[in-house]
Amino acid sequence: MATPAYRVLVCDLRTDALLDVLPVTEVAVEDFIGKAGSLRATVPVPNREIADRVRPILRGGRTALWVERDRDIWWGGILWSTVPKIDERGFASAEVQAGTFDTYLEHRKIFESLRAEDIDQLDIARNLVDYAQRLPGGDIGIEYDTHLSGIKRSRRYSKYDQPTVRELLDKLAAVEDGFEWRIRCERDPDTGRRRKLLELGHPRILRGEADVVLAHPGPVLTYEHPEDATPLANVWQARGASNNSNQAAASKPLLSDLLVAEDDLADGWPRLDGSSDHSSVDDADTLNQHARAEAAAARRPQVIPAVTVHLDQGVTPDLLGRTIRLRIRDVWFPEGYDLRHRVVGINVTPPTREAGETATLTLEAAA
Structure with missing residues (x-):
């Protein structure tokens, strides 16, 4: 199988006018639902001509980068960091780091x-x-x-x-x-x-109709099935803004209803308390909406499986929001594991001498 060709389209962020097309190596891209994704890549600079091309266009905060893999768009975002460098052999390059376009809204x-x-x-x-x-x-x-x-x-x-x-x-x-x-x-x-x-x-991003089937042994090279109980809570209260307009009196924050999962306590769970701060929320109904959503999410340990697969025509960043059926049969699941999950993250690792190109998919339980 031919090694996939990556290249970066360098564009003006505001107009998307194409400034140049650059070959890149050591490409690693990730994208998520619910948080920002990132790009890390190296632009080889073999001579002064390339240096003169690269220098004026890699401008942090002003330059947009679109990553193409075999001419398909796999990622897009904003350049935030550039590191020109020369290694011990005298080879020049520029390391670039970028964030998905949603990072613009952080600024x-x-x-x-x-x-x-x-x-x-x-x-x-x-x-x-x-x-x-x-x-x-x-x-x-x-x-x-x-x-x-x-x-x-x-x-x-x-x-x-x-x-x-x-x-x-x-x-x-x-x-x-x-x-x-x-x-x-x-x-x-x-x-x-x-x-x-x-x-x-609403309530979630969903794409595609038919499930993508991934199995281990099979296309799934490795998997992790972590369970994290550190955020667990069955009693929850949220704090909001101060609702005190009298500057001479003590300031107290608005509090949501105290939410207690009585059925968990009756089922033998220990009492575990949690809270959250929303210092800009001064409306009781809105604060209670935050509290109910947070309490529901905190009632059970977080289980966020991740599977690593070889890249092929069916595994692309377009999987975000798609539903997969994960099937596992091994020492951890001798009777078999067969559940539907939604893809909420993808991290693409470029090929190396020891291993081919892979993608790690972050999953959550499908509704």
Whole structure:
């Protein structure tokens, strides 16, 4: 099998105008639902001509990088770090690190007070992205569709808190009956144009219809099935902003209802307490929505399986949001393990002399 060819399209972040196409080595890309992904790669610089090409275009915070694998878009994001270097043999290169396009929203703050009254939560999310892009210099070409979740919410965002747009999106999503979001990169099949799409899913991002079957022994090279009980809690309370308008009196935070999983305690579980802080939330209903979502997530140990597979035509970053059926039969599961999982992360490792190109898929239980 031929070694896949990776290259990076270097573009202007605001206009997406193509500046150059660079070959890269040691490529490692990762993407996730629920958190930012990253790119690490090395740009070989064999001579001064290449150095003169690379130097003016690799500009952190201004340059967009699109990763192509055999001419298919596999990743897109923003260059944040460049390290020009020369090794002991005199070979020059530039190490680049970039974050997915959602990292842009970590660098955009709310400097105006905003209000949303009884609006679908997905439209509130779109309005936050619109706020970031309507200001001068803020439009980086994030697009979106118009589907709705059917869940209406009211929110007030104060300019005095100066939150980032990403922080507000994450908090809006992380409530009872919330949603998931990410920025998906693709090429328009009709025009060939590169696109940055705000993908919103209620209650989760789901893609594809038929399950992808992965088995061990078989396509699955290795797997991990960790169980982490450190965040476990069956009693939960969230703290919000201070609701005291009298500056002469002691300040006390707003508290959510105290949520106790009585059935867990009756079933023999020890009492385990948990809490969370939402210092900008001053509405009791919103705070209780956060508390209920967090309490539900904390009731059982976190189980986040990961499987490593060889890359082939069926394993691409397009698997994010897809459902797979994982089948295992070995000493850990002698009677067999056959469950459906959703892919929530992918980490691509380039080929080496000792091993071929692989991808590690991060999974969660399918609904």
